[in-house]
Amino acid sequence: MSDLPPLVQRALDAASEVGMPLRREGTGPSCCLPDVGRFLAVLAAGCIGGSIGEAGTGVGFGAAWMASAMPVDCRLVTVELDETRVAAARRVFAYEPRVEVVHGDSFDELERRAPFDLLFADGGRQPGGIVELLRIGGRLVNDDVTPVDVLPADSPYREHDPKREFFFGDPRLVAAEVVLPDLRNSLLVGTRVG
Numbered sequence: 371m372s373d374l375p376p377l378v379q380r381a382l383d384a385a386s387e388v389g390m391p392l393r394r395e396g397t398g399p400s401c402c403l404p405d406v407g408r409f410l411a412v413l414a415a416g417c418i419g420g421s422i423g424e425a426g427t428g429v430g431f432g433a434a435w436m437a438s439a440m441p442v443d444c445r446l447v448t449v450e451l452d453e454t455r456v457a458a459a460r461r462v463f464a465y466e467p468r469v470e471v472v473h474g475d476s477f478d479e480l481e482r483r484a485p486f487d488l489l490f491a492d493g494g495r496q497p498g499g500i501v502e503l504l505r506i507g508g509r510l511v512n513d514d515v516t517p518v519d520v521l522p523a524d525s526p527y528r529e530h531d532p533k534r535e536f537f538f539g540d541p542r543l544v545a546a547e548v549v550l551p552d553l554r555n556s557l558l559v560g561t562r563v564g
C-alpha cells in the first residue's frame with residue numbers, strides 16, 4: 371500500500387535535489403500532498419485517449435502521479451515558470467514520452483494546447499481563467515484549501531474564499547470539496563458541464 375509508482379519516487383528524489391518542500395512551508399511553493407497525488411491519479415486513470423494539463427509543474431510530483439495512472443493513449447502537458455524546476459521535472463520524465471514539460475507561463479501555454487479532460491490548476495492564474503480550457507465533461511482540480519472546521523476562528527477565509535466561491539459559484543462547474551484523510555487539507559474538484 372505504501373509502494374510508490376517509480377515516477378513518483380523519481381519526482382520525490384528530484385524534490386530533494388532542488389530543495390522543493392514536500393509540504394507547505396511559509397509562502398514558497400511545495401509539492402502537492404501525496405493524497406492529492408492519489409486523487410489526481412484516480413481522475414487521470416479515466417482519461418482514455420485524453421489530454422491532461424497541469425499549471426505549475428514544480429518538479430513533477432503531481433504530474434508523476436497522473437502519468438503513472440493515465441491510460442497508454444493519454445498525454446500530459448505541464449507548465450512551469452522556474453527554470454531549475456523545469457530541468458528537474460524533465461529529468462523525472464526523461465523516459466516518459468507521453469509527458470511534455472514546458473517552460474513558460476501556464477495559462478498561455480495551456481491555452482495553445484486546450485481542450486483538456488483533466489486540469490490541475492496549481493500555479494499561475496486562478497482557476498476562473500482556466501475553466502474555458504476544459505472539454506465539456508473535463509475535470510478541474512485545485513488544492514491547498516483548508517477545511518472550514520480547522521480554520522482559525524479569525525480567518526478571513528471563513529467569510530470569503532475566492533477559490534471556493536469560484537468552484538461553487540460558476541454555473542459551468544458541478545463542484546465538490548474533498549477533505550483529505552489528514553482532515554487538515556482539502557481540494558476542490560469541478561466537472562465542466564456548460
Ligand SMILES: C[S@@+](CC[C@H](N)C(=O)[O-])C[C@H]1O[C@@H](n2cnc3c(N)ncnc32)[C@H](O)[C@@H]1O
Nearest residue numbers: 399401402426428431432450451475476493494
Ligand atoms: C505548488 S507548486 C506546484 C506543485 C506541483 N503541481 C506538484 O504537484 O508537486 C506551484 C508552481 O507553480 C509555478 N508557477 C507560478 N506561477 C506560474 C505561472 N504563471 N506559470 C507556470 N508556473 C507557475 C511555481 O514556480 C511553482 O513551481
